[in-house]
Amino acid sequence: MRLILVALAATFLVCIQGGCVRNRIYESESPALERIRQLPVAEAEYRKTHGRYADLAELTDTASGAVAGYQVTIQASRTEYKIAANRPATDLPYRSFYADQTGVIRYSFATGSSLPHY
Numbered sequence: 001m002r003l004i005l006v007a008l009a010a011t012f013l014v015c016i017q018g019g020c021v022r023n024r025i026y027e028s029e030s031p032a033l034e035r036i037r038q039l040p041v042a043e044a045e046y047r048k049t050h051g052r053y054a055d056l057a058e059l060t061d062t063a064s065g066a067v068a069g070y071q072v073t074i075q076a077s078r079t080e081y082k083i084a085a086n087r088p089a090t091d092l093p094y095r096s097f098y099a100d101q102t103g104v105i106r107y108s109f110a111t112g113s114s115l116p117h118y
Contacts, residue, residue: 029095032070032085036097036105039074039083043101053081053101070097 039059046054053076056065065072070085085097095107 028068028070028087029097031068032072032087032097033105035067035070035072036083036085036099039072040099040101040103043074043076043081043083052076052078069094 042059043053046052046059054074055076056072056074059074065074067085070087072083072085074084075082080101083099087094087096095109098106098108
């Protein structure tokens, strides 16, 4: 009986810890996702007035692009742009986020590249 209770307690603790890890991941991803949602709107406004898409330094007051552990980058031209929010490799399964002029936000669990492979 004691062995069963110990096993149940261990299972319970693992489940609680898993929830804590997920919450930590979501808390870290939220600011990066918010930035990825905002930048296409800013890109559309910039293109209306300048006739081309902007890089990160032209859209924000900083060119660093650091957001909650993510590195945000933009590659822009006259006709298209690609926004990426990547996080350095860790032991947790963080996602990388991507958007382009279509406005669709994509994600992947792959890390290390600054732009998605379509």
